[in-house]
Amino acid sequence: MHLKNKFDVGKFAILAEMQPPKGVNVSAMVNSATRVGKAVDAFLVPEMGNAVMRMSALGGAMILQSKGLETIMQVNARDRNRIALQADLLAAYACGIINVMAVSGEDPSLGDHHQTKAVNDIDLLTLLKTVATLQTGKDMAGSDLSGAPDFLVGARVNARATGEALDQELAIMEAKKEAGVDFFIAPPVFDSEAFAAFMEKVDIKQNRILPTVMLLKSVGMARYLNRHLNVTVSQELIKRMMHAPDKAIESLTIASETINALKEAGFAGVLISAMGWEDKLQKLMDMV
Template sequence: MNLKSKLEIGNFAILAELEPPKGVDVSLMLANAKRVKGIVDAFVVPEMSNAVMRMSSLGGALILNGNGLETVFQVNCRDRNRLALQADLLTAGAVGIDNVMAVSGEEPRFGDHHEAKAVYDLDLIELIRTINSLNNGKDMAGIELSGSPRFIAGSTINSGASGHALTLELEIMAKKIEAGAKFFITPALFDVNCIKPFLERIDLSKTKILPTVLLLKSAGMAKYIKQHMDNIIIPDAIIERIRKAPDRVRECIKIASETVSMLKNEGFAGAFVSTLGWENKLSEILE
């Protein structure tokens, strides 16, 4: 069963982040993906996350797709104008890549090519609307396509916002849904109680929410995230649990695995597992 079908009928879906290489050797990417084939429903291929130059999302998705692995092609507003974005989307659609995720993209100043110029020809709502227009057989200029794709489009939502910021997030999410978004990925979640205000204002049976399950690597990493990332709350109990564990890596894997199970029990549409370079640990988290 593909990702679109799972989301439509309400089966819990597993997405996993798989960074393409900074180079042309795709052997490790393929090996890590094949190890969890049949467990992961689709692999999300980031488009140069953190503005670090590497193989494109479309390139990585094409390679995985050619090896019988379902993918989520990530498109961002940062790097391409409306012509190039539509061209890439049509290429993906032509080879059977049906899942896309629209993101804004981090500013180049945060990456490894500080002199790069951001494009942002389209904003995020416009990009989602464009994906929907292509599905309906027309490009942004209103010209009819010779065959149209059948994308299911996703985007992001900051479920950790509160107060007025949460109201704004929900308003933006409503606009994304109106534009054609069908599922949403949240920041890393470790405790459902941390996003209670968000959950009180949406219906999980109608809105497909897939929280990020982040594989921590150490207590130090957890402390850093807790102190510097406002939208990710890591309970002190988890940090202490890692610190006291005789095998801290094993404990981090166990926490991630438990989080996936927790999300399934809480009625979320699925989970998006991010290992931050430890893709070889995916099988241990998910099996």
């Protein structure tokens, strides 16, 4: 069942992030994805996340699609102008990639090619409108296309926002919906209470919100998330990690508990971020 069909019938969707390699050896990516292919509804292929040079999302998604795996290709305007973006989107759909996710992309200075100049020919909202325009059978210049794509479109939403920031985020979310967004990926969460303010104003039964479930690899990672990334990891979870005889198994147990809690809360699904532990996804899927 395609991801769109699963959303349409209201079934809980499980997505998994699958980083393309920094190189041409795709065996680790392919092996990790194929092992859990029956349990995961689609694989989100990032477009050089954190501005680190890797194989493109288009290339990674095409490789996974060739193995019979459904993908979500991430696309951003940081590295390409409007002509190249449209060309990649058309190529993606022609190769069987029917899901895309538009993101802003991190500043290149944060990545591994510090002298890179960002393109940013168009902004995120314009990129979303571009996807919608292509689906009408026209390009940005108004020229007719020979066949139009029909994408399921995703974007991010900051469900951790509160106060005035939340009001601004909700306005942005509404603009994204008007531009054609079908589902939203929310930030990493270990307790749905972190989204309490958001959930008071957004009906998650009427909006497809998929929180990110991140594998907590160590106590140090938990503390870093708390201090620097505004991701709340409770002291209870930190103590569990500290006293666990097998940190990896405890991490997977926490992730499975989080997934089940989010499903119970009524979210449309989750995005699993393995953080380099893609080889442990099969074990996690067995626990969910």
